[in-house]
Amino acid sequence: MELLKTYDQTKFSPEQKLTADIYTWYLEDRVRSHPFIYNDYPINPTVFSVHNDLLQFFTDIHPVANLKNAQDYITRLSQVDTKFEQLIDA
16 A cells, blocks of 8 residues: 555556556555454355365365375364364464
8 A cells, every 4th residue: 555655646547547546445445444354254154154165175176086185185184173173262
């Protein structure tokens, strides 16, 4: 945001001015939202939830095509409890 403020916006084309205005709003919105950074809902009934992400990872994303993949799968699966413990702590 500091760098953006250093530009002479009077020299911008209308399109550049619009882009700069939108980007300024975006950055200021990020700053305004900072006090609420930890107010999220990682477990919720939507598809954008930690439990659904894990389900998708273990069923659709993680390959199990050979012994090494299977060993990695089991290692990651054994870390699910830790993931949820950390989530509860957060």
